[in-house]
Amino acid sequence: MMQIDVLSLFPEMFEGVLHSSIMKKAQDQQAASFRVTDFRDYSTNKHRKVDDYPYGGGAGMVLKPEPLFAAVESLTSTSESKPRVILMCPQGERFTQKKAEELAQEQHLIFICGHYEGYDERIREHLVTDELSLGDFVLTGGEVASMAMIDSVVRLLPDVLGNDQSAVHDSFSTGMLEHPQYTRPASFNGLDVPAVLLSGNHAEIDKWREEQAFQRTAERRPELLEEAPLTEHQQKLYQQWKRKID
Structure with a gap:
């Protein structure tokens, strides 16, 4: 079971997030355990x-x-294992799905949520193992960012999601954005589900999904294609795409 600790000056902010939805399920299944600590309790003042x-x-x-x-x-x-001590900081490494997958392999994570102007530099240099940022913007404190990261990590733990393949095919898990999804009804207000998805031909469906994932990534996040592990079919699409934009 993964142990996740959060150090925060506002522990009440985590009540709803850590005890609802997938976070609650993770605790019920003993996949993860959460503990939020007000680090004012450790002040000598x-x-x-x-x-x-x-x-x-x-x-x-x-x-x-x-x-x-x-x-x-x-x-x-x-603690039975050395934890990853993670500092929430806008100067830190940008958090990605790859980092979430890396952290999901750990047994103990500690998230430090700061406030005010910043941290004493000795905290960065001698206490933490990672400095992570949710993006190139500044929040009032590290709580919201840590909630997002914890959610991203915990959903990757075994048996937390109803179907383990859900995480495998998420956007960014494959290096690209996820393909479009459809459900019933097959026709709604004159808008029809692509016929290939109703065909029952799984080879054609897989091919369509590969094409759609590539197309969506090329349109919305083309920089991801430079490092994405492309299938043979997507490699051909990539070469066609490169010739088109060059």
């Missing part, structure tokens, strides 16, 4: 202060190292 003014001056407040070091030490004191 009588007012539970966890931040201070930056040396050298400047705007805003900086998170102090002592509470976070103490909190991580406490959370790892009984």
Whole structure:
């Protein structure tokens, strides 16, 4: 079972997210266990202060190292494996599906959610193993970003999704965007499902899906094609696409 810890100044923000939908199912099936800790509890200040003014001056407040070091030490004191300690930070590596798949192989993850102006640099250099960012924008704190990352990781754990193949064919898992999906009714307001999907010919359906995944990726995220593991059929489509745009 994967252990996921979150260090946050606002633990109440996680109540609905970690106890609903797939996150609840993951806990019920003992695929993952969640623990959210207010790292104010590890402050040595009588007012539970966890931040201070930056040396050298400047705007805003900086998170102090002592509470976070103490909190991580406490959370790892009984851990059977060395955890990945992940700092939520807009300066960090951009989070991707590949990173989610990597983290899903771990036994213990600790997410540190910051606030204020930033972190004491000693936290970055000597406490964390990863610095991750949800994208090139700034949030009020790391809570929302960590929720998204936790969801992305936990859904990859065995038996969490109803069908393990669901995660395999997600957008980005194959290096490309997912092909279009349809369901009943076959005709709605004069809009029909592509005939190939109703044919029962699985070889043709697979070929159509490969083509559609390639086309959608080329139109919306063409940069992904440079590194995507293309099938033989998609390789031919790629060469045709390159000749067309060159």
